[in-house]
Amino acid sequence: MPVEEFVAGWISGALGLVLGHPFDTVKLLGFFKGMSFPIASIAVVNSVLFGVYSNTLLLLTATSHQERRAQPPSYMHIFLAGCTGGFLQAYCLAPFDLIKVRLQNQTEPVAQPGSTPPQYQGPVHCAASIFREEGYRGLFRGAWALMLRDTPTMGIYFITYEGLCHQYTPEGQNPSSATVLVAGGFAGIASWVAATPLDVIKSRMQMDGLRRRVYQGVLDCMVSSVRQEGLGVFFRGVTINSARAFPVNAVTFLSYEYLLRWWG
Numbered sequence: 001m002p003v004e005e006f007v008a009g010w011i012s013g014a015l016g017l018v019l020g021h022p023f024d025t026v027k028l029l030g031f032f033k034g035m036s037f038p039i040a041s042i043a044v045v046n047s048v049l050f051g052v053y054s055n056t057l058l059l060l061t062a063t064s065h066q067e068r069r070a071q072p073p074s075y076m077h078i079f080l081a082g083c084t085g086g087f088l089q090a091y092c093l094a095p096f097d098l099i100k101v102r103l104q105n106q107t108e109p110v111a112q113p114g115s116t117p118p119q120y121q122g123p124v125h126c127a128a129s130i131f132r133e134e135g136y137r138g139l140f141r142g143a144w145a146l147m148l149r150d151t152p153t154m155g156i157y158f159i160t161y162e163g164l165c166h167q168y169t170p171e172g173q174n175p176s177s178a179t180v181l182v183a184g185g186f187a188g189i190a191s192w193v194a195a196t197p198l199d200v201i202k203s204r205m206q207m208d209g210l211r212r213r214v215y216q217g218v219l220d221c222m223v224s225s226v227r228q229e230g231l232g233v234f235f236r237g238v239t240i241n242s243a244r245a246f247p248v249n250a251v252t253f254l255s256y257e258y259l260l261r262w263w264g
């Protein structure tokens with residue numbers, strides 16, 4: 001199994017993340033300070049996404065990353081490989097994402113003299129508290145919504161990227177840097193626009209159970225959110241998600257492509 005896609009995915013995910021971090025912090029009025037936890041988590045997850053995507057395409061089409069420019073895979077194969085990568089990345093992402101959402105939603109971010117300390121003092125303390133209070137399964141709260149969010153949207157992500165590169169690149173050549181940046185940016189926007197409804201539900205499921213359980217499951221969370229707040233609830237955060245998605249994914253794809261060309 002070729003591993004360079006995993007390594008390139010790791011490095012490109014970390015670079016994209018550095019750009020996206022300010023947006024992540026603003027998005028939930030968050031207090032998710034410090035870069036070590038996001039780099040350790042999102043970069044690993046991105047490595048799983050790109051590594052599984054490329055190796056699934058290798059299985060489906062018997063072509064390596066380098067051969068795919070001359071023999072482009074069908075959109076159906078790209079979609080299936082993207083969905084497979086998305087499904088497995090969601091499984092790895094679930095505990096990290098839960099910790100991120102719990103930390104971002106703390107109303108007391110840091111210990112103040114004389115006031116009650118925050119519930120979670122950092123990522124490790126948060127993971128240990130969830131494990132102690134909610135068990136191993138507690139670390140996977142919201143994982144179903146995350147899988148529903150990421151499986152089809154990663155298919156959309158790679159189809160948009162490959163489709164745009166194909167459109168603007170002469171037959172058999174590698175896409176230019178400008179094409180990779182634009183295609184990567186739009187792939188990020190397309191996937192996040194499609195992912196936002198389930199992103200909203202996923203975050204609610206992850207916060208559920210902190211004090212008392214409100215939702216019976218993903219469907220119940222969707223129905224009660226729409227009943228109480230209308231259909232607009234599914235588009236909450238779509239603008240900031242898209243604004244963040246363009247630079248993050250432009251840089252992610254550019255570094256991924258160049259690392260593989262450099263090693264290839």
Ligand SMILES: CN(C)C(=N)NCCC[C@H](N)C(=O)O
Pocket residue numbers: 013016046149150153154157188191192195245248249
């Ligand atoms: C949930 N969705 C839509 C995605 N994860 N889309 C792919 C983008 C991945 C990139 N690390 C980012 O955070 O934008």
